[in-house]
Amino acid sequence: MEMFNRGLSAGIESGDIIAERYEIQALVGQGGMGAVYAAADLRLGGKKRALKLLPTSSGAGENAEAEVAVLMRINHPRLPQIIDYLPSDTLTGMPAVLVMDFAEGVTLEAYFERSGRRMELDRAVDIACQLCTALDYLHLQDPPIIHRDIKPSNIMLDSTGFVRLIDFGISRLVKHNQQQDTTKLGTPGFAPPEQGGDTGQTDARSDLYSVGALLYYMLSGGCLPNLQANGLGAAERRQLSPELPAAVLDLLDRLLQHLPVRRPSSAAELQALLITLIDGHDKQVTVRGRIQYEQQASPVVGVVSMSAGSGGTYTAITIAKLLGEAGRRTIYIEHPALEPEAYMLLDGSQRQRAVQGRDRSNFRPLDTRYTGWIEGDCGFQTLCPDAGRGGLGRCSAILEQAELINGQVTTFEGGEPCTSVLDLSSAWMDQAASEWPGRCDILLMIADPSIARWTRRRLAKWQEIRSFRSVHSRATYWIANKDIDFAGRREWLSLMGEPPLAVMELLTPREWMEWQWKGRWATEHRKWHVTLEKSLRPVLQAIVSYQGEAQR
Incomplete structure (x- = not known):
């Protein structure tokens, strides 16, 4: 070296x-x-x-x-x-x-100081919920990973408010046969009593105490709870605003208990409590730690792939289905620059028959090249299977739908706005589709481990698009698809220059093929549905938290 x-x-x-x-x-x-x-x-x-x-x-x-x-x-x-x-x-x-x-942004400590050591309840809960998402992932590892040093200087906030937990210098893997920690570690005020080394070993609930201390810090103007107090004592309550709901005080009291058994049992439980708490306080609050479907912004989400076969269409359909299942009105659109594939892949004829006379009457194709159907809150605009690349007859492959651009696709009855998932797959560099990667509100790149197909031209073009979108503050992410355990996995996940927003595991090829021949989608498989929803949760959160700041 x-x-x-x-x-x-x-x-x-x-x-x-x-x-x-x-x-x-x-x-x-x-x-x-x-x-x-x-x-x-x-x-x-x-x-x-x-x-x-x-x-x-x-x-x-x-x-x-x-x-x-x-x-x-x-x-x-x-x-x-x-x-x-x-x-x-x-x-x-x-x-x-x-x-x-490199985690862009500022530490929560610096942000808090710049804000005059004041923070609104919804902002504090938003940060705590995002932390819970990371902690839930860590605590579910085998063996569980305990961070043990959650504090403002170890939390990064970027310009959008996205939270990242850093510095794992004193984290530990839980040893279930160990009765107590042997070393006193952590930051006074944020570390729970058991990290003192003489009251039992740390576990997932130790990190939850620290989240409670962090919440108290943000809501009290920068004060720290007294470690001698068991829960939220009278002195601690005096540092908090009298306008805080009683439910907030009750939750802080639970989190700051000396006995871990009296705290919430998991990060997922704490996140649910935070969401319930904030919902009862203000229905309009956006909490990034969960998927919230009530917002009215209707972004155009572009899905591109680094190469043919990377899973662009598979990912686009899966995202649309998961959003629709959760009550978010969503429309999947196959760009006409692509070879017609989605209709046959989804067994469109069978699905159209299944909704005939129920939702079919409400469906309106974008133009003569399209057919489709509506399943609950998810609609599908697929190219007619006999259209061929570029559409029927002399129809142009260009997709210039004003309704789509403005988030007003009228596939649904009444013309209510809906999220559009535009499948560009490997055709994103074709002239017919070249404007959309820069125009979409959110752009997702799908890449698999088959790097032999990652051409220099595509990588250079992707970097160019990312730079353009960054200048215009447009959300751009990549998703690692077909994840398997192999020697070059870590290098593959670093090739884009930033971590993927989501990692999707490779489905069992034989079972997946049999499932497709039955006319079923991966989200209709009980086990795969759970895995896919969990893997794509950060992507779904990014879509539903879109506020419409970017100009299309």
């Missing part, structure tokens, strides 16, 4: 290059668990990375190794994504380096 010529003793400076790949830009954090630098990834056009130099002292070294072990196991959009790991080099004195995606 190449290191800078001056060696570690002279310190790391801007411009230093590590491993012939990462160019140091600035020091962004320093703590007992190591220094963190911002760096440019020279192999990926200067993509910003976070480089954490892990401490080498005996105790700190053990924690550093534990952090690496934890991060190597996790893959979630609200958690750090490990890109590379560089072992220590005894010859140069270079410590081990952990390379992660």
Whole structure:
């Protein structure tokens, strides 16, 4: 491993290059668990990375190794994504380096200070709910992963309010045969009593105590609960606004209990309590930690794929179906630049017969190239199977529907606005479809591990589109499809330069083929439905929380 010529003793400076790949830009954090630098990834056009130099002292070294072990196991959009790991080099004195995606934004600590140490209830609950999503993922690992250091400086907020939980320096894997923790760790005020090392071992409920302390911190103007108090004491209550609903005080009291058994049992339960709490306070509050379907914004969601066969159509249909099942009026649209596929893939003739005389009378095709049907709150605009690429006869493959652009597709009776899921798949670079990747309110790229089909031309065009959309503040994500456990998996998940918003596992090929021949979709399979809804939850949340700021 190449290191800078001056060696570690002279310190790391801007411009230093590590491993012939990462160019140091600035020091962004320093703590007992190591220094963190911002760096440019020279192999990926200067993509910003976070480089954490892990401490080498005996105790700190053990924690550093534990952090690496934890991060190597996790893959979630609200958690750090490990890109590379560089072992220590005894010859140069270079410590081990952990390379992660760079979490844009500011810490909750900095945000809170800039806000005058004041935060509204809905904002605080929104942050707590998003944290619960990440904690639920960690606590459901086998064995469970406990963060143990939830505090404002370990929470990042980007410009949209998206929350990420960082710094796993003192996290641990639960050892069920261990009676108590052997080391006092955590941040005073945010750490629960059991992290003191003498009242039992930490488990998932320890992180929930910290969420309660964080909520109290945000709602009290920056105060910390007294660890000696069992629950929310009189002194703590005096620091809170008298206008807070009693349900908020009751929940804080449960979270700050000394005995873990008196706290909520899981992050999922806490999230449900938070949602119930805020729903009772204000029905219009947007909570990002759950899927909320009441909002009226009707975005156009474009779905593209890195190559043919990556699963663009499969993902677009699945997203549309999941939204429709949950009561969100959604329309799947197959772009005419594609070969007609969705009708046969969904066994359209059988589905049209099933709704004949019930919803069929309400269906209006976009134009003569389309046919389709309505299933509950999900409509399908599929190309006629005999249309051929580019539509019927002399019809242009261009799709220029003013209603679609304005979110007013009238597939449903009454013309109510609905979310449009536009399937562009691998045709997104064709001239007939080329305007839509930049125009869609939300753009999703689908990529599978078959990187032999990832052409340089497509990668370059994707980077160009991402940059354009970033300048115009338009949401752009990628989804990893056909996920399996293989040697290059971590490298595959890092090739886009940022972690995927969702990872979808590869369905059993034989069972999936048999299911299709029965005219069934993956969401109609009980086991797959649960897996798909959980995997795509961050995507569904991004769609339903769309507020319409971007101009189409």
